[in-house]
Amino acid sequence: MTLQCEIIPVTPFQQNCSLVWDTATMRGALVDAGGEVDHLLERVRHHGVQLEKLLVTHGHLDHASGVQDLAERLQLPIEGPHEDDLFWIEGLPQAAKQYGFPPARSFTPDRWLRHGDTVTVGSLTFDVLHCPGHTPGHVVFHHAPSRVAFVGDVLFQGSIGRTDFPRGNHAHLIDAIRNRLFPLGDDNRFVPGHGPMSTFGQERKSNPYVSDAAVKD
Numbered sequence: 018m019t020l021q022c023e024i025i026p027v028t029p030f031q032q033n034c035s036l037v038w039d040t041a042t043m044r045g046a047l048v049d050a051g052g053e054v055d056h057l058l059e060r061v062r063h064h065g066v067q068l069e070k071l072l073v074t075h076g077h078l079d080h081a082s083g084v085q086d087l088a089e090r091l092q093l094p095i096e097g098p099h100e101d102d103l104f105w106i107e108g109l110p111q112a113a114k115q116y117g118f119p120p121a122r123s124f125t126p127d128r129w130l131r132h133g134d135t136v137t138v139g140s141l142t143f144d145v146l147h148c149p150g151h152t153p154g155h156v157v158f159h160h161a162p163s164r165v166a167f168v169g170d171v172l173f174q175g176s177i178g179r180t181d182f183p184r185g186n187h188a189h190l191i192d193a194i195r196n197r198l199f200p201l202g203d204d205n206r207f208v209p210g211h212g213p214m215s216t217f218g219q220e221r222k223s224n225p226y227v228s229d230a231a232v233k234d
């Protein structure tokens with residue numbers, strides 16, 4: 018029952034799509050299939066993974082624009098994000114035009130997620146943490162046995178997600194990082210939506226927005 022993962026950057030925004038799978042069953046999921054669907058499927062085939070679902074952290078274009086195409090082509094269920102991101106998902110076609118992306122389609126998740134839910138991939142179980150602020154319906158997937166989290170655009174190495182979008186909220190974002198992610202433990206690694214991996218401990222030490230020193234009065 019071991020988690021394997023390949024990070025596959027996609028879209029002009031170099032979004033980290035993660036192919037995660039369970040080595041026991043070789044069943045897997047794509048977290049944030051943001052685009053370049055054929056490239057993603059090539060990696061899936063390369064590893065001999067049987068995809069069983071699509072997981073989505075939030076409704077932004079670079080994280081979600083390949084979701085509907087994949088769901089249709091492979092008849093896969095979509096889980097996530099939290100329902101508060103509905104307006105972002107409905108806006109995907111418009112956002113694609115605005116940012117000069119290939120046409121992107123909206124979708125309807127088979128399952129909206131809430132804080133405290135779990136999702137399964139093969140025999141692996143991920144905990145769902147609702148972490149609003151970057152978008153109101155942003156969720157994080159945490160695999161406790163591997164001590165690894167897929168955090169989307171909540172937290173980056175040395176930075177945090179933007180909160181200047183509609184219904185963004187800086188205070189909510191800081192609160193989610195400090196009070197939902199950091200309590201998972203310093204040794205947890207995380208895969209951000211963009212850029213290199215880091216650990217919660219490293220960010221508590223040196224992230225200029227959410228380090229212990231930065232949030233002290």
Ligand SMILES: [Zn+2]
Binds near residue numbers: 075
């Ligand atoms: Zn985003």
Ligand SMILES: [Zn+2]
Binds near residue numbers: 030170210211
């Ligand atoms: Zn992003």
